[in-house]
Amino acid sequence: MTNNLTRSRVLQLYKRLIKLSHTWQAVDHPAKTAEERLYIRNETRSLFRKNKHVENANELEEHIREGEARVELACHYKNPYPRLVNLPTYSLPPSHNRIRYKSEYEVEDMSRPIYLKSYEIKEETSDNEEPSKT
């Protein structure tokens, strides 16, 4: 179970994000201050709730790192939205005909930055089945 230290770290991070959402000022688009504040608040609520059940200590540590990374990036670049990434440069795009082995998925997971850890990637296939991995 999560010990008290990690629990208090998680709660402190959550409180820091909520306070940030109260005092956020949008620099690039000042008219969007309210929108960005709402975005910060809703993102923290949904992502923290989504990952509430995580038990593994290493995963938990990485999720805390993800939260702190997003706070630092948002404060530094004055932009709360995460910078999205594409496929790694050396990989092939997904297509129906090609079999993707597990190692390819693992490499793609490892190459994604830490601040996008909680986001799911969905493969766009025109078939009925849509594999999605967290």
Add this chain to the structure above:
Amino acid sequence: MLSSTFRLLTRTSSFIRPVIGSLPRRSLFLKPTLVSFNEKHRQPSMIINHIPVRQSHVHYTYPMIESRVMLVLRLFDKIDGNALQLDSKFAQDLGLDSLDIVEITAALEDEFWTEIPDVDSDHFVTPRHIIQYLCDKYDVYEHVEPVSAGKEYMEEAKAAAERAHHH
């Protein structure tokens, strides 16, 4: 939206100060929130987001603290206003978890311009606990029954002495 609504309310509540007869004769001290038309201001937009300064002569009373705490709780969107009572527990009756308690604590910190550490906010179970905590913080004790050290103490001392005799 939660944050801008109660920020507006906290600003207005700090403006409208009760004019009691004992206060010295001067007009209500209004903080500027509109853009000033003085051209010499370097950054007129700063005035719009001016943070009100906490006045040290605000007189805290129990009804004021209670109504402000209940207002902040009602403004929270995960709390059902009809189900909220003084003694309704956050976890059981209102269905909130620890993350929501942290959010409520952050809102209360903004409302009362004070810091509430995590060790204290972990023990908030009902709104009454919060109100009692804030009353302790601001030394408000008008709602507490005074314990007289006179008659009751003598009776208790007598009963304890009799029990000691019998044993």
